[in-house]
Amino acid sequence: MKTESAYQCVGEYVRIYLPSEVDENSCPQISHIARECMKKQGVEQLVFDFSNTVFMDSAGIGMLLARYKEVSFEKGKIFLTGENERVSRILKMSGIYTIMPHIHI
Amino acid sequence: MCETMQLQVDSDSRNISFVRAVVAAFFSRLDPTVEELEDVKTAVSEAVTNAIIHGYGNGPGVVEIKCTIIGKETSTMIQDWGVGIADVKKAMEPLYTGRPDLERSGMGFSFMEAFMDTVCVESTPGRGTKVILGKIFPDVAEGWKQAAASAGERV
Numbered sequence: 001m002k003t004e005s006a007y008q009c010v011g012e013y014v015r016i017y018l019p020s021e022v023d024e025n026s027c028p029q030i031s032h033i034a035r036e037c038m039k040k041q042g043v044e045q046l047v048f049d050f051s052n053t054v055f056m057d058s059a060g061i062g063m064l065l066a067r068y069k070e071v072s073f074e075k076g077k078i079f080l081t082g083e084n085e086r087v088s089r090i091l092k093m094s095g096i097y098t099i100m101p102h103i104h105i
Numbered sequence: 106m107c108e109t110m111q112l113q114v115d116s117d118s119r120n121i122s123f124v125r126a127v128v129a130a131f132f133s134r135l136d137p138t139v140e141e142l143e144d145v146k147t148a149v150s151e152a153v154t155n156a157i158i159h160g161y162g163n164g165p166g167v168v169e170i171k172c173t174i175i176g177k178e179t180s181t182m183i184q185d186w187g188v189g190i191a192d193v194k195k196a197m198e199p200l201y202t203g204r205p206d207l208e209r210s211g212m213g214f215s216f217m218e219a220f221m222d223t224v225c226v227e228s229t230p231g232r233g234t235k236v237i238l239g240k241i242f243p244d245v246a247e248g249w250k251q252a253a254a255s256a257g258e259r260v
Binding site: 021023024025027031055057058059061062063065066086090093094 | 146
């Protein structure tokens with residue numbers, strides 16, 4: 001299983017490609033990449049791309065919430081894309097969609 | 106008839122995915138739906154993560170997982186011999202986390218309760234914690250009967 005995450009900077013937003021499993025093991029690296037991306041000049045928005053993600057537990061929710069706190073402090077926004085049905089259910093259950101909307105991009 | 110499986114892993118976050126896969130493989134003999142299996146995997150992932158992060162504070166230790174099948178009832182016990190929980194009721198409160206210094210959602214127990222039929226926590230400070238997750242998988246035969254009935258076929 002792929003455990004590495006990659007990202008792509010597109011103008012004012014950064015698209016972070018999440019790994020196939022977002023859990024306690026993969027979250028630290030995702031956080032690190034997200035924080036590095038936010039440091040880049042001109043970045044205002046984070047887009048988390050779940051297209052490759054088949055599993056996520058509450059560790060992923062914790063990671064997203066921590067990013068939300070950091071990004072909001074910088075007046076930025078976070079969007080989510082590519083979620084499958086299962087991941088979407090987890091996000092809905094934890095109320096994440098109320099602060100990070102789904103986007104088709 | 107009772108079927109069991111026991112697994113011991115090091116307290117290492119790289120083992121969480123492995124435990125999910127093993128538990129799912131063990132319960133697959135009950136022919137669960139994809140959703141039922143994902144529910145169990147998620148709940149087990151939460152409990153094992155708690156053992157590593159909270160039980161052992163990300164330090165060394167052993168996490169034991171025991172799965173049992175009796176008929177259509179399953180039970181998964183996740184045990185650690187770590188710090189234990191002083192106030193189980195508080196620990197299980199939604200959004201509460203014992204490690205606010207980390208990036209935690211505090212939703213681990215909430216997820217376990219959402220995805221399993223029963224969640225039982227036994228803990229002694231200084232001795233360790235046992236989390237027992239119960240789930241009933243409906244009969245395979247029942248599932249087929251229901252599917253056939255809704256398709257309008259006579260069974």
